[in-house]
Amino acid sequence: MAKITNICCLGAGYVGGPTCSVIALKCPEVKVTVADLSKERIAQWNSDKLPIYEPGLDKVVKTCRGRNLFFSTDITKAILEAELIFISVNTPTKIVGNGKGRAADLKYVEGAARLIANTAQNDKIVVEKSTVPVKAAESIANILKANQKPGVSYQVLSNPEFLAEGTAIDDLLNADRVLIGGEESSEGRKAIEALCSIYDHWIPRENIITTNTWSSELSKLAANAFLAQRISSINSLSAVCEATGADVSEVARAVGLDSRIGSKFLQASVGFGGSCFQKDILNLVYICECLNLLEVAAYWQQVIDMNEYQKSRFSIKIVEALFNTVSGKNICILGFAFKKNTGDTRESPSIFIANTLIQEGGSIRIYDPKVEEDQIFEDLTHPSITHSPELVRKNVTVYQDAYSACEGCHAIVVCTEWDEFTNLDYDQIYQKMMKPAYIFDGRKILNHQQLMSIGFHVQTIGKRI
Ligand code: NAD
Numbered sequence: 001m002a003k004i005t006n007i008c009c010l011g012a013g014y015v016g017g018p019t020c021s022v023i024a025l026k027c028p029e030v031k032v033t034v035a036d037l038s039k040e041r042i043a044q045w046n047s048d049k050l051p052i053y054e055p056g057l058d059k060v061v062k063t064c065r066g067r068n069l070f071f072s073t074d075i076t077k078a079i080l081e082a083e084l085i086f087i088s089v090n091t092p093t094k095i096v097g098n099g100k101g102r103a104a105d106l107k108y109v110e111g112a113a114r115l116i117a118n119t120a121q122n123d124k125i126v127v128e129k130s131t132v133p134v135k136a137a138e139s140i141a142n143i144l145k146a147n148q149k150p151g152v153s154y155q156v157l158s159n160p161e162f163l164a165e166g167t168a169i170d171d172l173l174n175a176d177r178v179l180i181g182g183e184e185s186s187e188g189r190k191a192i193e194a195l196c197s198i199y200d201h202w203i204p205r206e207n208i209i210t211t212n213t214w215s216s217e218l219s220k221l222a223a224n225a226f227l228a229q230r231i232s233s234i235n236s237l238s239a240v241c242e243a244t245g246a247d248v249s250e251v252a253r254a255v256g257l258d259s260r261i262g263s264k265f266l267q268a269s270v271g272f273g274g275s276c277f278q279k280d281i282l283n284l285v286y287i288c289e290c291l292n293l294l295e296v297a298a299y300w301q302q303v304i305d306m307n308e309y310q311k312s313r314f315s316i317k318i319v320e321a322l323f324n325t326v327s328g329k330n331i332c333i334l335g336f337a338f339k340k341n342t343g344d345t346r347e348s349p350s351i352f353i354a355n356t357l358i359q360e361g362g363s364i365r366i367y368d369p370k371v372e373e374d375q376i377f378e379d380l381t382h383p384s385i386t387h388s389p390e391l392v393r394k395n396v397t398v399y400q401d402a403y404s405a406c407e408g409c410h411a412i413v414v415c416t417e418w419d420e421f422t423n424l425d426y427d428q429i430y431q432k433m434m435k436p437a438y439i440f441d442g443r444k445i446l447n448h449q450q451l452m453s454i455g456f457h458v459q460t461i462g463k464r465i
């Protein structure tokens with residue numbers, strides 16, 4: 001395989017956009033085109049307001065866009081020109097049919113593979129960047145082969161993405177490892193080498209690991225399952241702490257200082273959100289069930305169940321503390337994104353908590369520094385969340401700043417760990433709240449002693465106050 005000079009990426013989302021921007025930054029001699037079916041998304045990538053908020057992304061895009069980085073809806077041209085094509089399309093959980101609610105829906109991956117097969121006029125390396133079930137590369141290869149034109153050959157690689165939202169640019173620039181899986185043949189090894197030559201521009205060779213295709217696909221699901229498992233483990237212990245008087249932060253510190261365990265991903269919270277953890281574990285559970293590995297499936301399912309329990313436990317705690325009724329009360333939710341430094345709300349715990357409080361009759365005010373009002377209403381009125389969108393529209397107001405959102409409220413619920421929430425003037429906020437004034441810190445980011453000295457009633461995760 002000759003040197004790669006032209007890359008195309010199908011899917012201009014949270015992964016395709018940042019990943020290809022960093023490739024363009026680090027490989028100035030390579031032309032990178034990110035192509036998407038959505039005209040609106042591509043127009044946003046070509047505008048001053050990018051479709052996703054990600055620290056550092058604007059600067060990288062501004063440096064490369066129009067130089068060697070292009071965002072386009074001309075998918076045919078992008079495929080024709082490229083020697084290497086990333087498939088970075090969405091792989092959501094199926095909502096209908098066999099495996100509904102658990103299996104990954106591969107219709108977009110299949111669509112992308114068919115587009116490549118129908119368009120390509122010369123050899124292509126097709127790289128699966130989307131998170132997929134084990135053996136998905138085989139399906140892609142089958143589609144490509146069944147539609148192969150004379151003289152065109154394909155190599156399919158697996159190159160899962162490990163970036164986390166909110167830190168995507170840093171994660172891409174300083175990746176712990178890059179994982180590439182490919183066919184164990186001379187053609188397969190050449191394709192792996194071609195992709196390595198791209199990452200070689202900035203990732204040390206020892207951090208680029210190569211495996212067989214199925215190990216690579218499974219490693220991505222495994223990494224997310226392990227990370228989510230740590231959160232569910234500490235969250236399960238947060239319930240024990242609340243019942244006994246232990247403090248989950250102290251427990252996490254004591255446990256995490258064991259170098260075999262490590263301190264990361266032990267932050268007890270209102271529950272994990274985001275587009276990946278739940279979807280990928282459900283996918284793993286489904287795969288295990290299909291392989292008749294029922295005990296293994298049940299083991300990983302517990303990680304999800306514990307997360308559901310945590311979200312529901314926290315919501316119940318709020319209602320109980322407010323004299324067992326929030327009907328007619330103003331409650332301010334600070335943070336709607338699933339974590340700080342992103343505007344992404346997919347599977348955000350805030351959706352669950354807001355919905356519970358709405359169903360209990362509360363009047364909900366929401367403020368998030370990066371989530372648009374339309375997105376909040378879209379999430380809360382989605383048919384999978386509520387059967388009464390009118391109730392949501394009647395009982396939810398979105399605010400543009402934290403102070404006005406809190407004014408006149410009976411309680412504040414911190415759902416996202418945005419830095420600005422730690423620096424608010426809580427004295428001022430307290431003066432303008434209904435009394436007794438409550439704060440429920442679902443992220444353990446506030447100074448609870450200080451809040452209590454102001455007069456707040458404070459409740460948090462994993463600690464009795
Ligand atoms: P996304 O929904 O933000 O973006 C996917 C994009 O693909 C959409 O814009 C959609 O229009 C486009 N698309 C669908 N079919 C297409 C086609 N045939 N041709 C061109 N474009 C097409 O999704 P995302 O968050 O970027 O995730 C993409 C994949 O990466 C998923 O498999 C996900 O599990 C995985 N992943 C996501 C993250 C994350 O943090 N979001 C991290 C690691 C891995």
Ligand code: UDX
Nearest residue numbers: 161162163164165265266267269272273274276338339
């Ligand atoms: C995750 C993986 O980290 C990343 O490697 C993968 O590529 C995509 O999925 P992401 O979902 O973007 O990334 O963010 P992450 O930082 O993992 O947080 C996920 C959720 O877990 C968030 O809701 C976060 O607040 C929560 N979390 C994280 C905790 O509750 N406690 C922790 O200790 C860490």
